[in-house]
Amino acid sequence: MSGGGFALADARSYFRDSTAATAAGVLAVLYVLLSIAAMAGVGGTVPAWRETVLVFTVYALLIVAVGMLWRYSRNDAVIIVGVMAAIYVVYLMAGVLFLGLPLNGIVNTLRRITFLSAVYAMLVLALNLHWGYTGLFNIGVAGFMAVGVYTMAMLSGPADIALGLPLPVGIVGGVVAAALVGAIAALPALRLDADYLAIVTVALSEIIRLSYNSTVFQSSIPRLRLAGITLLPSIPVGTGGGQGIRTPTNPVRALYYKDPGDTSAGLTDLGEFAFGAADGVSVTLIGGQGVQPPVVIALTYVLVLVAFVAGFYWLLIRVGNSPFGRVLKAIREDELVANSLGKDTQRFKIKTFMLGCALMGLAGILWRGSTGFTQPGDYLPIQTFYVFLALIIGGAGSNTGSVVGGIVFATLLFEGPTTLARLIPELLQRLFNTQLGSPPSTFVGAVAPIAQLDLTPLLAYSLRNISTLRFILLGVLIVYMMQNRPDGLFGHRKEVAAGVDLRRPDRDTGAGAATDGSESG
Amino acid sequence: MGVSETYERGRRLLVERPFLALVVVVGVLLFLDLLYKLGTGAVGIATVVGHVWNGTVIGLIIGLAGIGLSLTYSILGFANFSHGDYLTAGAFSGWATSYLVAGLGSSADLAALFLLTASPRAVGVTIASKPLAVFLGLGVAVVFTVVLALFLDRVVYEPMRDAGGISLLIASIGVALAIRYAVVFVYSTDIRGLTAGDVPRSRLTIVDGAVVIDAHEVALVVGAVALMLGVHLLLQRTTLGKAMRAMADNKDLARVTGIPTERVITATWIIGAALAGSAGYLIALKRGAMNYNLGWVLLLLIFAAVILGGIGSVYGAILGGVAIGVVNNLSLVWIPSDFARVAAFLIMILILLFRPEGIYGGVKTA
Numbered sequence: 001m002s003g004g005g006f007a008l009a010d011a012r013s014y015f016r017d018s019t020a021a022t023a024a025g026v027l028a029v030l031y032v033l034l035s036i037a038a039m040a041g042v043g044g045t046v047p048a049w050r051e052t053v054l055v056f057t058v059y060a061l062l063i064v065a066v067g068m069l070w071r072y073s074r075n076d077a078v079i080i081v082g083v084m085a086a087i088y089v090v091y092l093m094a095g096v097l098f099l100g101l102p103l104n105g106i107v108n109t110l111r112r113i114t115f116l117s118a119v120y121a122m123l124v125l126a127l128n129l130h131w132g133y134t135g136l137f138n139i140g141v142a143g144f145m146a147v148g149v150y151t152m153a154m155l156s157g158p159a160d161i162a163l164g165l166p167l168p169v170g171i172v173g174g175v176v177a178a179a180l181v182g183a184i185a186a187l188p189a190l191r192l193d194a195d196y197l198a199i200v201t202v203a204l205s206e207i208i209r210l211s212y213n214s215t216v217f218q219s220s221i222p223r224l225r226l227a228g229i230t231l232l233p234s235i236p237v238g239t240g241g242g243q244g245i246r247t248p249t250n251p252v253r254a255l256y257y258k259d260p261g262d263t264s265a266g267l268t269d270l271g272e273f274a275f276g277a278a279d280g281v282s283v284t285l286i287g288g289q290g291v292q293p294p295v296v297i298a299l300t301y302v303l304v305l306v307a308f309v310a311g312f313y314w315l316l317i318r319v320g321n322s323p324f325g326r327v328l329k330a331i332r333e334d335e336l337v338a339n340s341l342g343k344d345t346q347r348f349k350i351k352t353f354m355l356g357c358a359l360m361g362l363a364g365i366l367w368r369g370s371t372g373f374t375q376p377g378d379y380l381p382i383q384t385f386y387v388f389l390a391l392i393i394g395g396a397g398s399n400t401g402s403v404v405g406g407i408v409f410a411t412l413l414f415e416g417p418t419t420l421a422r423l424i425p426e427l428l429q430r431l432f433n434t435q436l437g438s439p440p441s442t443f444v445g446a447v448a449p450i451a452q453l454d455l456t457p458l459l460a461y462s463l464r465n466i467s468t469l470r471f472i473l474l475g476v477l478i479v480y481m482m483q484n485r486p487d488g489l490f491g492h493r494k495e496v497a498a499g500v501d502l503r504r505p506d507r508d509t510g511a512g513a514a515t516d517g518s519e520s521g
Numbered sequence: 522m523g524v525s526e527t528y529e530r531g532r533r534l535l536v537e538r539p540f541l542a543l544v545v546v547v548g549v550l551l552f553l554d555l556l557y558k559l560g561t562g563a564v565g566i567a568t569v570v571g572h573v574w575n576g577t578v579i580g581l582i583i584g585l586a587g588i589g590l591s592l593t594y595s596i597l598g599f600a601n602f603s604h605g606d607y608l609t610a611g612a613f614s615g616w617a618t619s620y621l622v623a624g625l626g627s628s629a630d631l632a633a634l635f636l637l638t639a640s641p642r643a644v645g646v647t648i649a650s651k652p653l654a655v656f657l658g659l660g661v662a663v664v665f666t667v668v669l670a671l672f673l674d675r676v677v678y679e680p681m682r683d684a685g686g687i688s689l690l691i692a693s694i695g696v697a698l699a700i701r702y703a704v705v706f707v708y709s710t711d712i713r714g715l716t717a718g719d720v721p722r723s724r725l726t727i728v729d730g731a732v733v734i735d736a737h738e739v740a741l742v743v744g745a746v747a748l749m750l751g752v753h754l755l756l757q758r759t760t761l762g763k764a765m766r767a768m769a770d771n772k773d774l775a776r777v778t779g780i781p782t783e784r785v786i787t788a789t790w791i792i793g794a795a796l797a798g799s800a801g802y803l804i805a806l807k808r809g810a811m812n813y814n815l816g817w818v819l820l821l822l823i824f825a826a827v828i829l830g831g832i833g834s835v836y837g838a839i840l841g842g843v844a845i846g847v848v849n850n851l852s853l854v855w856i857p858s859d860f861a862r863v864a865a866f867l868i869m870i871l872i873l874l875f876r877p878e879g880i881y882g883g884v885k886t887a
Contacts, residue, residue: 137687187874195600195686196873199824203866206821214859385694392691443707444632471702478695479677482688 027060048430051097058093062086070489076400083404087113087411094419098426103283108295111302113411118305119367120414121406123387125312125399126359132396133320134352135332137194140185141360141387143205144178146379148361149368150212150245151177154237158261159246161219161238167248171365178361179354181208186353202381212239213376244375247368252300256293301370308366309403312359316399319355328352332397382471386414389474392481395488404489413474421466424459439464541875555854564854567730572850578738578807580826580846581745583819586800587826587838588752589793595769595833596789597678599689603697604797605820606704607666611798612805612815613637613704615662616715619646623654636708641717641809648740648806649721659744659802666798669700670790697817704813716809741803748799749839752792756835761788769833822849822862825869831879841879845869 031053069082088110095101095109123141130136154162156170165173185204192200216222218241223234239245253260256271267275278291291299319325330338331345339345368374386409394405425436439460440446446461462469481488535542558564590604620634623646629639648655677692684692722735756762764785767775776782797816804819805811826845830837845865852864872879 137690192873192877195690196828196877198687198690199600199821199828200870200873203821203825203869207863207866210859210863214857216857216859382698385698388691388694442632442636442638444636448632465706468702468705472699472706475695475698475700475702478698479692482684482692482695483677483680486684486688 027056027063031056031060052427052431055093055097059090062089079400080403080407083407084114084117087407091411091419094423098423098430103281103290104292104295107291107299111295111299113415114302115298115305116410116414117407118302118309119363119406120387120390120410121309121403122305122312122363122366123360124390124394124402124406124409125309125316126356126363127387127391128394128396128399128402129316129319129352129356129359131391132398132402133325133328133332134349135194135335136349136353136356137198138185138201138353138356139198139381139384139388140201140203140205140208142379142381142383143201143208144182144357144360145364145368145383146205146208146212146376147181148174148178148364149247149374149378150174150239151361152365152369153245153247153374154239156248157246158248159238159240161236161240161245163237167251170248171362171369174365174369175358175361178364179358182354182357183350185357186350202384205379205381205384209376209379212379213242214239215241217241218243240375242376244373246373247371249372250297250301250370252304253297255300256297305366308362312363313399313403315359320399324348324351385474385478389413389478389481391488392478392486393488395491398488398490401488401490408489413470413477417466417470417473421463424463436460436463538875544871544875551855558854562729565729567727567732569851569854570727571730571732572853573847574732574734574738576847576850577843578741578846579804579849580843581742581839582800582804582807582842583822583826583846584839584842585745585748585796585803586819586823587830587842588749588835589796590823591827591830591832591834591838592765592789592793594827596765597689597786598772599686599693600824602690602693602820603673603700604693604793605816605818605823606697606700607670607794607797608801608804608816608819609704609811609813610669610700610801610816611662611666611794612801612811613708614665615658615660615798615802616713616805616811618661619651619654619658620644622657623651637713637715641714645718647716647718647720648736650718655740655806659799662798662802663795664798666794666801667791670794670797671787674786674790701813701817708813710813712810712812714810715805737807737809741807744799744803748796752796752835755792761785765789821869822846822865825865825872827879828869828877829872829879834879837879 063086066083066086069079073079073082091109091113092106095106101109123145127138127141130138152170152174153159155173156162156165156167158164181204185201211217217239219238221235221237223230223232249260251260256268256274257263257265258268259265274296275293278293278296279289281290320329327338327343327345327348330341330343331348335345338348368378390405390409391402392405393408394401394403428434428436434456436456436459440457443461446458449455449457534545555564555569559566559569586604586608589607590601593599593601593604616637617635620637620639621631624634624639624644627643629643633639634644645651646654673696677696678689681689681692716737720735720737722733724731724733756765764775764780765788767778767780768782768785772782775785801816805815822845823842826841827838828841829844830839830841845868848868849861849865852861856864
């Protein structure tokens with residue numbers, strides 16, 4: 001909403017048809033119930049009730065605030081920062097008030113959700129180039145990530161099955177390898193319908209994973225013999241097979257340690273200063289010692305990742321607004337038209353596919369390549385589906401939506417359920433002074449007590465198996481999104497075809513962003 | 522017909538479609554290599570026959586499951602990524618029933634039987650020792666999978682009838698996740714041993730060795746062929762088959778012609794799910810163990826079979842299934858077992874590249 005304020009009619013329509021408003025309404029009801037219970041003195045422990053009421057109030061307000069931001073803000077950076085800030089508050093309050101985490105734990109929690117948000121944002125942005133811009137239905141994201149990470153690890157990793165080249169060579173090599181594999185995959189992309197391409201890409205990603213998982217390439221690439229003739233000699237570079245492969249030491253360590261691989265060699269000047277300062281931090285509300293060196297290093301790396309997200313975002317906006325990007329959108333809308341206008345759509349598709357795959361490889365390197373170790377199990381098709389769900393939530397075709405989708409997926413859908421599973425027993429303990437007890441070991445053991453109207457074993461069993469339930473939730477959410485919001489949060493926005501802003505400032509009042517929004521990426 | 526004509530065709534192929542020519546050359550080389558290996562005794566004839574037999578057995582299951590996938594693909598117009606998990610649902614529901622039937626009256630308690638955690642040795646299910654348990658299990662696998670598929674159609678796919686193939690495909694990925702992890706929620710991710718005891722088996726002596734064929738494989742082959750024959754008769758002798766072909770061709774035209782399209786869709790799901798459920802049950806019977814990944818792992822092979830055979834073709838799916846199964850096993854002559862699935866996937870990608878319409882392309886025989 002530019003110019004004028006926020007009108008009452010807008011507010012009414014917002015609350016009528018917004019999912020966020022519905023969620024806020026549910027929380028408001030919860031809030032009222034909790035307040036009544038608190039006043040009636042249920043449970044007796046008044047401070048716990050007060051805290052809970054406070055937290056739920058803040059959560060409800062946050063949801064409304066983010067919903068309004070989503071609906072009325074034209075500034076995409078503000079939306080992204082606003083969403084992230086709201087999620088920080090959610091985790092901060094839960095961590096401090098309910099889980100009683102020390103400062104180091106709190107900072108680490110926020111660090112972890114930022115890390116996951118950043119890597120998912122990058123992957124979703126890359127996928128958005130394929131699907132959102134060009135309509136290429138690539139469900140082999142995990143495979144291209146694997147190519148990037150493994151090539152990097154085999155070129156410049158510390159393992160003795162690696163070549164030991166400098167890290168930049170490894171990273172460039174990984175990105176180029178992912179792009180090349182993308183070019184090979186683009187070969188069928190030229191000929192096939194979207195659903196065939198889906199099957200081919202997922203099969204390709206499985207071929208890649210199974211190859212890295214195989215014992216054949218574990219310690220070296222064996223010679224190739226056919227009909228008794230040696231076609232290729234043996235190459236002494238291996239993948240580590242099912243045991244996985246070590247990845248290079250994270251280069252940000254070099255900022256703090258004189259020898260990144262060996263902490264006993266001492267700290268650099270920056271390291272002395274930063275570790276000392278971080279350790280000395282204390283916040284009155286949160287107990288425990290200050291922030292510890294491993295968290296400081298990880299935080300530094302997260303900053304690098306955030307910079308990369310900004311770089312990905314900038315690159316994709318530039319690509320999308322270029323003449324090249326306009327052809328891509330034309331291909332997505334109607335390939336025949338683009339073709340008959342004299343555009344060699346096949347070439348555009350190959351280039352796009354390679355660029356997207358290169359970005360997926362780079363995102364894979366920045367994620368899985370930074371943790372010191374990777375294995376084929378990190379690249380199952382489920383990894384691809386995660387990225388896809390994040391893109392669907394954000395809205396295919398929108399770069400802002402991609403980033404927000406990555407954040408929402410990583411923090412609320414991926415990390416959320418496990419955090420909730422830790423919160424619920426704590427809340428039950430504090431509010432009702434009840435304990436769930438040890439969960440039953442089998443499903444029957446969890447369900448049988450329902451006959452006596454005892455739901456706690458089922459709850460305890462569900463909380464223990466929360467990661468399984470999370471998959472079911474994700475599955476249901478995919479179906480829900482496809483049925484009700486196939487455009488995601490930001491896919492409804494209209495795109496201007498022109499590379500420059502054509503809006504006339506004097507006429508640009510009136511309807512809100514939802515109807516004439518002009519996000520170009 | 523002369524040498525020159527053959528030469529001319531070969532030359533055209535080489536110039537116009539060099540990749541296809543390369544694939545043909547690699548195929549011929551592999552065949553020659555197989556002959557060379559058989560000739561030098563590097564690979565025994567019995568080994569090859571054994572691979573072909575095992576491949577056929579697996580292939581019949583893939584084909585059986587493929588029929589349903591092929592039908593839903595051509596009639597509902599989307600690649601159903603949850604089809605593999607229909608196999609899993611059928612296998613788990615069927616085997617829970619088999620265990621309950623077989624273990625009733627034994628010392629094992631009901632919960633352990635239902636959850637398949639009872640000792641397979643104590644329950645002792647084989648086709649020879651407890652045929653009733655196996656038949657009832659197969660029946661429940663069929664019924665449960667059909668009910669599940671109809672429920673999912675009602676909840677998920679019916680509201681999306683007019684959506685595009687890609688939207689439905691994405692929704693089916695969601696369905697696949699939900700089914701698979703609902704199974705995990707009840708049964709956990711552990712591998713369940715199923716059969717135990719002496720399965721009757723016979724050794725067929727062939728030139729330089731022997732091929733072992735056990736009763737479960739025979740049961741699987743008989744069951745799969747019987748079900749395929751049933752589907753064949755159903756689609757050829759009733760108007761349903763004709764209606765399905767009409768639907769696959771042009772849904773709107775079929776509707777204005779008075780074909781009850783929703784009923785045809787229901788029938789499609791019933792046939793597809795029944796075959797998927799029985800395929801899941803039978804493959805678990807043959808392997809003697811299963812876990813929650815049973816169907817998902819098979820899914821891409823099933824897709825490979827359907828694409829190889831030509832989408833929409835029932836006979837193509839069967840043929841494609843057997844071909845993929847045999848390739849999957851015969852490839853072990855050249856490559857380690859880690860790569861058997863890779864070989865099958867590569868075949869599928871090559872088919873998509875060079876003959877996307879499949880073996881039975883163009884002829885919709887549904």
